[in-house]
Amino acid sequence: MEKGMTGKRERGGIGLNGLFWRYLFTAGFLVAALCAAWLFLFNILVNMGFVLSAYTAVRGLAETERMLQEQEEFDPKQIPHFYEWALVEDGRIIGSDMNQKQLEYARQELSGSSAPHGWFYSQYFHLVPLQNGQIVMLEYDYSVCYADPEKNDILPDFQTIYIGLLLALLAASIALCTGRYAGILRRDAQAVADACEMVRRRQLDLSLHGQARVRELRAALNAIEMLRGELSRSLKEQWIAEQQKNEALAALAHDLKTPLTVIGGNAELLAEDELGQPQKELALAILRNAGHAEEYLNRLRWMTSGAIVPADREEVPVRELLEACLQKGSDLSVLKDQKIIADSSVSALSDETVTIEKSEVLRAMENLIGNAFRFTPARGTVVLGVEFRAGQTGVWVQDSGPGFSAEALAKAGKTFYTDDGSRPQDGHMGMGLYFASQIAGKHGGSLSLENTEMGGRACLWL
Numbered sequence: 044m045e046k047g048m049t050g051k052r053e054r055g056g057i058g059l060n061g062l063f064w065r066y067l068f069t070a071g072f073l074v075a076a077l078c079a080a081w082l083f084l085f086n087i088l089v090n091m092g093f094v095l096s097a098y099t100a101v102r103g104l105a106e107t108e109r110m111l112q113e114q115e116e117f118d119p120k121q122i123p124h125f126y127e128w129a130l131v132e133d134g135r136i137i138g139s140d141m142n143q144k145q146l147e148y149a150r151q152e153l154s155g156s157s158a159p160h161g162w163f164y165s166q167y168f169h170l171v172p173l174q175n176g177q178i179v180m181l182e183y184d185y186s187v188c189y190a191d192p193e194k195n196d197i198l199p200d201f202q203t204i205y206i207g208l209l210l211a212l213l214a215a216s217i218a219l220c221t222g223r224y225a226g227i228l229r230r231d232a233q234a235v236a237d238a239c240e241m242v243r244r245r246q247l248d249l250s251l252h253g254q255a256r257v258r259e260l261r262a263a264l265n266a267i268e269m270l271r272g273e274l275s276r277s278l279k280e281q282w283i284a285e286q287q288k289n290e291a292l293a294a295l296a297h298d299l300k301t302p303l304t305v306i307g308g309n310a311e312l313l314a315e316d317e318l319g320q321p322q323k324e325l326a327l328a329i330l331r332n333a334g335h336a337e338e339y340l341n342r343l344r345w346m347t348s349g350a351i352v353p354a355d356r357e358e359v360p361v362r363e364l365l366e367a368c369l370q371k372g373s374d375l376s377v378l379k380d381q382k383i384i385a386d387s388s389v390s391a392l393s394d395e396t397v398t399i400e401k402s403e404v405l406r407a408m409e410n411l412i413g414n415a416f417r418f419t420p421a422r423g424t425v426v427l428g429v430e431f432r433a434g435q436t437g438v439w440v441q442d443s444g445p446g447f448s449a450e451a452l453a454k455a456g457k458t459f460y461t462d463d464g465s466r467p468q469d470g471h472m473g474m475g476l477y478f479a480s481q482i483a484g485k486h487g488g489s490l491s492l493e494n495t496e497m498g499g500r501a502c503l504w505l
Contacts, residue, residue, distance in 0.1 A: 056255070056256050056257060056258045056261050057256060057257060057258060058257070058258045058259060059257060059258075059259050062224065062227065062228075062257060065224070066220065066221070066224045069220050069224075070216075070217055070220045070221070073216040073217070073220055074213055074216065074217070077209070077212050077213055077216060078209070078213075081205075081208075081209045081212070085187075085205065092190050093189070093190060094187050094188065094189055094190060094201055095125060095187065095188055095189070095190050096187065097185045097186055097187050097202075098185065099125060099188075100123075100125045100126060100183035100184070100185075101167075101183065101185070103123060103125075104169050104181065104183075107122065107123060107126065107171075107181065108169070108171045108181075111171045111173065111179055112171065112172070112173065112174065114173070114174075115174065116175075117130060117173060117175075117177065117179065119138075119140065122181070124188075124192035124195065125183065125188055126181045126182065126183050127139075127140055127141045127145055127181075127182040127183075128140055128141070128179055128180065128181055128182070129141055129146065129149045129179070129180040129182070130177055130178075130179055130180075131153065131170075131177065131178040131179070131180060132176075132177045132178075134153065136149060136150070136153075136180075141182060145166065145182055148160040148161070148166050148168070148182070149168065149180050149182065152168045152180065153180075161184070164184045164185075164186050165184060165185075166182055166183075166184055167182070167183055167184060168180050168181065168182055169181040169183070186200075186202050187201050187202040187205070188200075188201060188202075189201055227256055227257065228257065228260075230255075230256075231255035231256060231257045231260040231261075232260065234254065234255050234260070234264060235255070235260055235263050235264055235267065238264055238267040238268070238271070239267060241271070242267065242270065242271055242274065245278075355400060356398055356399060356400050357398070357399070357400075357401060358396045358397070358398050359396060359397055359398075359399055359401050360394065360395070360396050361392055361395040361396060361397055361429060361436060362389070362392045362395075364397065364399075364401070364404070364405075364438065365385065365389050365392070365427060365429060365438065367405055368405070368408045368409075368412065368427055368438065369383060369385060369427055371405065371408070371409050371412060372412045372416075372425060372427060375412060375413060375416050376416065376425070378416070379416070379419075379420075379421040379422070379423075380421055380422050381416055381419055381421065381422060381423050381424065381425065382424055382425070383412070383416075383424070383425045383426070383427060384424060384425075384426055384427070385426075385427055385428070386426050386427060386428030386429070386441075387428075388428045388429050388430060389427065389428060389429060392429065395431070395436070397436045397505055399486055399505055400485075400486070403482050403485070404482060404486070404503070404505065406478070406482070407478060407479040407482040407483070407503055408438060408440070408479075408503060410475035410476070410478055410479050411440045411475070411476075411479055411501045411503060412425065412427070412440050413475065414440075414442075414475055414476065414501065415440045415441070415442035415444075415499075415501070416442070418442045418444030418445065418498070418499060419442045419443050419444050419498070420443070420444065423442075423443045423444075424443055425440060425441065425442055425443070426440070426441040426497070427439070427440055427441075428441065430502075435487075435488055435504050435505060436504070436505045437488075437491075437502045437503065437504045437505070438502070438503050438505070439500055439501065439502035439503070440500065440501050440502075441495065441497055441498060441499075441500045442497075442498040442499050442500075443497055443498045444498045444499060445498065445499075446494035446495075446498050446499040447492050447493075447494055447499045451492070452492055452493075452494075476490065476492075476501070479501070479503055482503070483503050483504055483505065486505045487505070488503070488504035488505045489504050490502070490503055490504070491504065
């Protein structure tokens with residue numbers, strides 16, 4: 044039903060094609076109306092005798108010629124003001140009221156030239172022979188002038204002013220018409236832009252303010268409205284799913300607390316008994332890792348509660364960091380009768396320090412050491428070392444396995460990437476290297492992988 048109502052709304056208004064034709068019709072009507080009014084006013088001015096039509100000069104040639112030929116002696120005062128004259132005798136101009144340009148045209152006319160005289164106002168000549176053998180050249184054009192000769196001398200050219208007035212009115216009317224229809228498009232486009240801005244700001248519970256008159260832009264608004272609703276619904280579902288996940292994780296963290304307490308308590312009891320050295324070391328390893336698990340559960344509870352996990356950085360001696368890593372490696376080595384040893388670079392340490400979030404770095408190193416043991420054969424050896432370069436400290440782990448594949452070197456550190464297709468079934472989802480890479484990035488460093496003669500090496504740069 045909502046889709047049908049949307050389609051009905053989209054059929055309302057006016058389409059872009061219709062708006063364009065409406066603009067053309069309106070602009071054309073305004074132009075035609077202004078031209079008609081302009082011509083009507085001109086006819087009124089002519090009928091009032093304020094101006095003379097453009098054909099006045101050519102229509103008066105016969106009467107003016109008759110008047111000049113009846114004169115016994117040439118009298119230029121009788122010539123109407125819309126003519127310019129020149130008196131010719133024996134092929135020479137002996138008198139004139141023309142300006143220099145008009146005199147040049149007159150001489151061209153006398154010489155028999157057929158070239159046009161003038162550009163905007165073409166000048167024409169009419170020759171009137173007089174009784175005494177002289178010739179009067181009457182110069183005229185097809186232009187509108189004032190009926191009063193004095194106004195022609197004082198006021199600007201009427202035809203130029205009147206045509207300029209028409210052009211100005213046409214330009215103003217087209218500008219107003221264009222502005223009106225552009226305003227419709229501008230308001231509709233602004234409504235679409237405002238709707239997009241509301242979605243960008245995630246103001247998804249507010250209704251759209253504007254409505255479009257143009258059908259295509261109204262359809263775009265309706266599409267944005269539907270997108271806004273779907274996005275709002277999706278975000279709410281995502282928020283609910285996130286809440287449910289956090290609640291499930293919080294419940295799981297709470298439930299894990301009990302078995303960890305049991306494991307830790309029994310490990311303490313075992314450590315207090317009279318055990319052999321190997322058994323005592325195993326009990327202490329259980330106790331240590333139960334403490335680590337307890338710490339991880341506390342961090343998990345922090346995150347599921349929405350609180351920000353405090354990031355406490357401290358200056359840690361590099362030797363102390365390596366000893367903690369060796370201890371973690373020692374706890375892991377008993378699973379396949381493997382061992383972890385320190386490289387000579389560890390024994391060469393003195394008082395070097397590094398500023399880190401110790402618990403996070405140890406978790407990252409635990410992942411790297413665990414990966415090394417997984418790829419090291421039974422009774423094999425993992426080597427832990429350190430190196431320094433350009434203000435950075437690199438803690439590396441060397442396994443004695445087959446090394447990294449080319450794909451692993453290119454993709455390791457990405458979420459869920461594993462170098463072994465069997466790992467997902469084995470419980471390893473490719474998060475170890477990714478987590479280590481993230482921790483290195485937080486400390487201004489990086490994770491580097493390489494192959495050596497012994498096997499694969501991963502280095503955490505801090």
